[in-house]
Amino acid sequence: MVMATMVSEPACPTRMVHEVASSFSSKWHSSLGKKKPHVQLLQRSFGIKACNSSMANNKDIYNQVGLFSLKRKIEDAVLRAETFTSTALEIEEATRIKQEEMVRDFDMWDDPAKFSDILVKLANSAKVVDSLKDMKYKVEEAKLINQLAEMNAIDYGLYKQAYEASLDVSDILDQYEISKLLNGPFDMAGACLVIKASPNDIHSKLWAEQLLSMYLRWAKRQGYEGRIVDKCPFKNGGINSATIEFEFECAYGYLSGEKGAHHLIRDSSNESSQLEASSATVDVIPMFFENACDHEIDSEDLVISSPSIQGENKRQTDLSVCIQHLPTGISVQSSGERSRFANKMKALNRLKAKLLVTAREQGVASIKSIQKDNIVNPWQEETRRYVFHPYKLVHDVKTGIQMPDLNYVLDGNIGTLIAAHINSRAMS
Template sequence: MVMATMVSKSACARAAHDVASSFGSKWYSSLSRNKNPRVGLFLCSFKIRACHSINNNDKDIYKQVGLFSLRRKIEDAVNRAEMYASTALEMEEASWIKQEEMVRDSDLWDDPTKSNDILVKLANSAKVVDSLKDLRYKVEEAQLIKQLTEMNAIDYGLYKQAYNASIDVGNILDQYEISKLLKGPFDMAGACLVIKAGPASIYPKLWVEQLLQMYLGWAKRQGYEGRIVDRCQIENGGISSVTIEFEFECAYGYLLGEKGVHHLIRGSSNESSQLETSSATVDVVPLFLEEARDFDIDSADLIISSPSTHGKQKKQIECTVCIQHVPTGICVQSSGERSRFANKMKALNRLKAKLEVIAIEQGVDSISNIVKDKIVNLWEEETRRYVSHPYKLVHDVKTGVEMLDLNTVLDGNIGPFVAAHISTRE
């Protein structure tokens, strides 16, 4: 009985450790915990949750893991923080002071746009410094509790406090390290995520529903909400396409690696030995939170229309706007706003963002120079495989990261994949 309990409770931790080893321990230095450390907008609340946290009333897990292992985990987190955090804090404080000097030396009324950028950067720097100071307090807390534990012989409750403090230390460092890798031109923007089902049966449409819940769950784990702005529901159940907006900073930088085809591999519906695959594409477009894009598209290059329909959804569809950019063939749609005009503006901004991303991908300086034939086809860009039969496994094709707990991933625990994608960007 004891052995069975040990196996069941440590299986998640072992799985997380195996994944961490395959990718790099610096991104998996701590287990998950439902506590949000105080981090700034610049850090954007990134959290790696490789498995469920230890139950509050369950002290046996500490005995099973062993005091030596717990001490080692706490010491590793503390040592990592001591080696890294003081230098990072010194650098960020210097940057903060420099930006304060810029504010004092600048006439903020002369150039409102530039002034706004300066003030935003100053506020973000202040919050990063605040977060790193928080880290120092967490390190001191972990060290103090550990010392008290050693003075009082064995006290599993105190070890739990020290271990949880070390988890916070690891989380804050992970967030800070990943934030420094978000250097793309739109990484600080929000994100508009579009999921579309593959052809054929009902199953790809049901798969889109699962992916929708996965991304909404991911946002919830970060302390945010995803807003569904377009959903094409089919009569027999399932979703043929859905658009979600994540209106918080860095959402685009985090979700960019999700772009491409997501395959669900499962057992056959007719009980045969064959496996069936349901596929859906995920597209990620920057959602600019501050202002609309400052360039115009020739109206002659656009085809603006509304889909025709009847019945219960007629009123909603009448407000829906579809825009096609003829030179590139790119199409966007918006139906989540209350008026046709608002949907037209939303679709136009989404189109501009999409075209900007393509121009950067092709290395051209203008959307007019985009080559249609060189636009990446999402159906040719495989991102991830979710295997539910004959075993459970989630395999990220682009980075090689694997996770054994399919259900946890579909509940929104995609943090390890997000971190892996960010770390591989140039």
């Protein structure tokens, strides 16, 4: 998001840095013991999924985790599924039957749009039921193979089959759990993620590029690709800004908690003992599928311009479009499309989506009711601190979650943090 008329320069992070240095070590152990049970459940499920991608392709899997650890993972996946599946399947079957009755009783000619919506919901329910049934079969398969392995005095080949079946069980359960929590009005949409570096700080430009890499790696770990559609490199390295589009279902639901300021805490570049912070903001905008964002905005409220883009060629500068919404001061920009008209339409859709999200955040009924003074400055909405020095630690400010392996997180392993955000929204 570009908010040129309403975003002030970020405040000096000196006070924040000293707070980090004095408070992180005391909070680390205590916070780990205070996680909500459902947070732990989601974190465990994301952890299993992250483990899957790296281990499933490893020919020496048993040397990696050991036979006892492998057996324990199989048993944990089976127990988790058995505890959950029967009740979930009963609920979903009842939902599907109810929706089938609605289809039979509804006259599509009365309201074709509503009838189409009912059919979509029925199809989704049927897929959920089929997935849960498939999970039950996988659970029984894993249990049976596990028993055969023990009877054969530990057969590594059989354990491999049982483990692969348990991975399928975990994946299905992960997807089901998240689908039940992602129930916001925009959660099923794709996501447009905008990263902006703090101005007048070369280290922040490099930090913004690290964040860009982190989100691209996260998407790849989920089996998807993030598409960089706008990128403004800094002449001395790093980026001023970048926009990524994640064109897969529920991307917005996963990533909406990433919105806000992300600070990298590091040692001073001038060899002093004082710590410094490099900062960047992340904004997440729903990217509606099939042009679902059809809300109209008065053309008199819009200022459309072609801003200069540093580091880009003249052709892209000519094609770039920036749209500012005068009543709110919100601005968005697009420069990655092949024509000025396409960039204009892309920017307009982003603006509509951003205004809808802002209206919902303020609890108002329409875009026209948005209060400009109540729009949150992204630099003042702190999301996460990544401590590089004097120790390595990632602290999610919104949820309190802390992770001791900074490099692991920057490598795209943010599933635990995403799960905590999803759970906190569900509990609020």
